[in-house]
Amino acid sequence: MREKIKLGFAPTRRFVFSKEDAHKFKKLILEKISQFDIDIVDLEGINKEGLLFDNDEDAKKIIKRFKEAEVDAVFFPHCNFGTEDTVARIAKALQKPVLLWGPRDEAPLADGSRLRDTQCGLFATGKVLRRFNVPYTYIVNSTLEDPVFTRGFKNFIAASNVVKKVRSLRILQVSTRPAGFWTMICNEGELLEKFGIEVYPVTLQDIKDLTEQVEREKAIELTDTIQLITSKLDCSEVDDVSITRVAALKVALSKLIKDHGCSAMAIQCWTALQNSIGIMPCLANALLTDEGIPAVCETDIHGAITAVMAQAAAMDTTAPFFADLTVRDEKNANAELLFHCGNFPISLVDKECTPRFRHHFLFDSHAPGTHESEIKGGNVSIVRFDGDHGEYSLFLGKAKGIKGAFTRGTYLWIEVNDWPLWEEKLVTGPYVHHCVGIHQDVIPALFEACKYIPGLQPDPVDPTKEQIEAFLRGKN
Template sequence: MNKLKLGYAPTRRFVFSAEDAFKYKVLIREKIESIGLDIDIVDLEGLNSEGLLYDDHINADEIIERFRQERVDAVFFPHCNFGTEDTVARVGKALGKPVLLWGPRDEAPLEDGMRLRDTQCGLFATGKVLRRFNVPFTYVTNSRVNDPVFERGFTNFIAAANVVRQFRSLRILQIGPRPSSFWTMMCNEGELLEQFGIEIHPITLVDIQRASQQIEKGNGSELAEAVDYIKAKLDYSEVTEGDVKRIAALKVAMRRYAQQTGSSAIAIQCWSSLQDAMGIMPCLANAILTDEQIPVTCETDIHGAVTSVMVQAATMNQAPTFFADLTVRHPDNPNGELLFHCGNFPLSLSVEEKPKLRKHFLFDDHSPGTHEGEIRGGDMTLARFDGDHGEYQLFLGRARGIQGPYTRGSYVWVEVNDWPLWEEKLVKGPYVHHSVGIHANAIPALYEACQYIPGLKPDPVDPTEQQIQAWLRGASM
């Protein structure tokens, strides 16, 4: 994944201090670079002598052309004084990318009563004009350059923009149809394309079987690397060397198909035809690929794959997701719940030094390929993109790991603020029993991203929408 590109378009208005605006252009640039985000910044240098957006000296068309040529993913319009609201709005409208509006807090008037910037006043003006142009935008509270609320808001905006850019270019590799008995996994492929531009690239289980067999017979370096990785990371004493090789070959085949088709995620029919054809479960292959930032969802869960890409993008792809069933309530904790799947959670999350590679414990054939064990707890985000009847929502909630009984498969017990409320919301829909977790607070970025995705409504259960908004203004959460 290429770095996110941010268009940096600092703006001023001619009636206020040009010198002070230039000073703040430099200070703000230095601040956002110091945050340490892995992004590329495209500025206005060379378009005029100041590198600032202001009327009569640089027009919207020149800025739009530069940002389009550079393929920016989002635009930041820091108001270094009052700013030029009409040009800001024209650029924002033409680009159609996420827009960040903010300006540094004004100092006290000078001794003679003159004011150098009137930045806050200009923010009011630009906000109104952006609305006139139907440009959605993110706003960070008028604050000083080094105030924590600015860094928080800027960082969250970049993460939200990363969600939007990956969502807008999303293609999912679908390996096989959904299991016939899983009506919950129905999705409307045409609707996903029409409403969101999400593409599905379907292949059959025969395709992946043939590709895996060719890789297994070929004994190439990629296969050898995957075999060595499995043997180094897992206790595989319960399965055969042949099983390890077939699982590794499947992992390599899935990755190649994803790369060849330009797919960001995979949804696979993990049972039961695959076991009949290949004699293995894909769970461990799913786990390894998810650790490699190609999330794989079970039971051909297309909406789950969409969720996975969004959630990992909200952390700037710095943490792996895990794909889980919401399974049973904790035997003692009324707000506790088991997050589980047969054996697909990323190895990097395991609490054991060498988790077990085992045979499946439920199905009659007991095929090998499940990666079992508990994963670490801590604070997590749980999310689910889902919809029906043409309406889509993004469920958002926070959880933390707790102690609970041993169970088979990949699992972690979690506690939430009010499980009966969660349960009611999930049952009444449009959700299902699948969720995506990540060990990070991805909720504010996902919430903010929704305003740039027409047709997707955020549905936070904890924190509430009001708490998220207050946090973005600087409150604790």
């Protein structure tokens, strides 16, 4: 069960404009955002109005309340002009994603007076937030009923979820990278220093010992996992010993992830593991990912970060899949094969396909533990967090899953707008042959999240930066 985003709701007004209108819009805005699946921490009880205005003592109380509630983000709706300096001081103290918006103003009254001047106040607050070096998200001044508000608000919540997950990210690293995979070199110290991302290493001996212990003890978790495997996959090519061993590996990994407070895993999947316990971990990775714990291959720490970000941007509603970018279709110049040995989540398997528990088809050991299937098509986002020389970026591109030639392993053919452009960016940028796909448009949310992750630059290929920004302003 996913955690809801906890939003600090800090509506603001200014004394020279209509107090009555400010209260009216505070209520209307709260009613609107209460329709979304979030927890809201408001200002009721801070003062008689439940509004933020020019009062230093109230500002201290608001900061204290939001910190104690551990809000994940803060929304400062301007119910009239607003109080820009107080907003900025609170935002600076909290260091959380900030949303700035206000309802569109009505025409002046018959006597020429105006009730709110909300738009003018937004200009002021935006400038002061910049002076305070506070990054913020802005939704175009609009009515509550305008689709641009809903689009912008939902995107901000998703972006805030990404920021929350990255700031608390600890990855279980199972052994070192495979010796031949220089592409998987990463700077663990830099990830901690720049992003606060922790890596917790364990050895293959730890995995072997715990897997064998799980098999011996025959706990209910093992029985349940065996039942899950045999009910979801065609297991006709493998024996009961292999099924039990893969199930035990999954349970062991799950225990280590939980015990060490991790939210993702990167594992050295070959070939020492096969020599140690006689199986591939691919299916175990698939089962973990389906449970909300992204598990990636070849000790790709950056791949694990990518998967966590993609899953968070989708609000944990669908599983990501970790893939190799492998071959270009011989007839379709814009089609590419996304493949891996057998780690794609079972929940993503195409309805016309029965996933098969099989032996690995490439390695000499032919160890069991892969599952093979084509996953469903449709619209997908392709994402990759990567970096070198102290600079990090986030590749973002949209694709469509299409039918293509059969291949072994787990796979999906995708079609993009301009594959040569994608290929050039992937080869010449800081990227590798790994990516993460997810069946949801997470690109605007990830683009926005980069505002709040210092040292990470969005690198969109399709849509472009300008197209994403236009979309968030309400353009289709």
